[in-house]
Amino acid sequence: MTHGRLPRVLAFDVFGTVVDWRGPIASESGLFLEKIGHGQIDAGQFTDDWRKKYLSGMAAYAKSGRAFTILDVLHREMLEATLRDHDVDPATLDPALLEDWTFAWRRLTPWPDTVEGLTRLKRRFPIVTLSNGNIALMLEMARRGGLPWDAIMGAEVTRAYKPDPRAYLGTAEILGLAPEDVCLVAAHHHDLAAARECGLKTAFVARPMEYGGRAAPDAKLAQDWEWSAESLTDLADQLGC
């Protein structure tokens, strides 16, 4: 598709797009489940259950009327709910262990092309996060993984969770830009669709391993995005970086 003028800023979804979540969370959850004496629970299934609570939780957040609460706190609540679903009472567990387990989301690892791709894209475009992750989470992840963000933006800065339009529009506004000057880069069609509704440009990055090789839950929402890339280095090629 023709994509007209280039964006002035690239704003990135992070979980799944920039870093892998399923591999690292399953790996850490396996160790934690073992540690609490529940090694029989399947860590991959546990991880998918935890993530499913996130996806439905975020979609419902704006309607819930709940005051903005950072993702570290929601991740903890969702971990405890997932444990209960698996017949484990989190009240019997060490709170420090639960916090450490929750913070596994701060320790996610970049996809193999991520650091090179971001570094190249950054030469030409400011690169910012437009993630639901809170600032402390994004900061720790960036330092561990060498993610060279120009700024950490998104949910905590706008006080709204994607796919709430305020998360996208607020990020553009804070940057002092019109929505069409910002391009969301994401591996998720539902995220890109919400950004396009707000007038942002859109760049899809395929992450076939996000769900361990299975189809993504939003595959049916695919559209003809302004850019479509196989990796962040491929996106850098396409954008002339």
Place this chain on the structure above:
Amino acid sequence: MTHGRLPRVLAFDVFGTVVDWRGPIASESGLFLEKIGHGQIDAGQFTDDWRKKYLSGMAAYAKSGRAFTILDVLHREMLEATLRDHDVDPATLDPALLEDWTFAWRRLTPWPDTVEGLTRLKRRFPIVTLSNGNIALMLEMARRGGLPWDAIMGAEVTRAYKPDPRAYLGTAEILGLAPEDVCLVAAHHHDLAAARECGLKTAFVARPMEYGGRAAPDAKLAQDWEWSAESLTDLADQLGC
């Protein structure tokens, strides 16, 4: 003075501490004054007058009851007020020129030791801004000057201007840290004094050229800060980076 445990994050004042403002603003203002046919106005004096409005404006902000407004907007208002003080009616000028002049604050230049100092400090500590500058301003300045921030925080993120305690405490809270785990690095005693009141650690960096070699207006507020350095590279030496 003994300074006990090391901080976990270094949070930087920017205007005057990380970048020079007087040289670049006087230089750009000289060109703009010439352009609008008022080359007879002394650009250095004009710059000091503009900055004075900022210093008094920020000190009074919390009491003013005004809803949070980003610094780019306040810089513009203060520029227009400074022009009026010099008998120039800003309503007669091109708004695009006034915006460009205002954005001179986005184009400030790092002190000679800044990039090396920040780069070394960043190896050991997360480095964030704790400035009154808004995100778009800090982002543009960082990309122009090569300032390797881990995150842009401060006024726009906390919705409060230093020296309002909420700017310091809110930054620590968003980082998920106790105030004493954050160290403000600043060239200004009044800023450090306000941070210390909030429980933050403090590091003074001498910037004798900030006022063109004249004494700083807050020199009388000097205290025995946890660290006191001649430059950011000196601070890196002292912190073992």
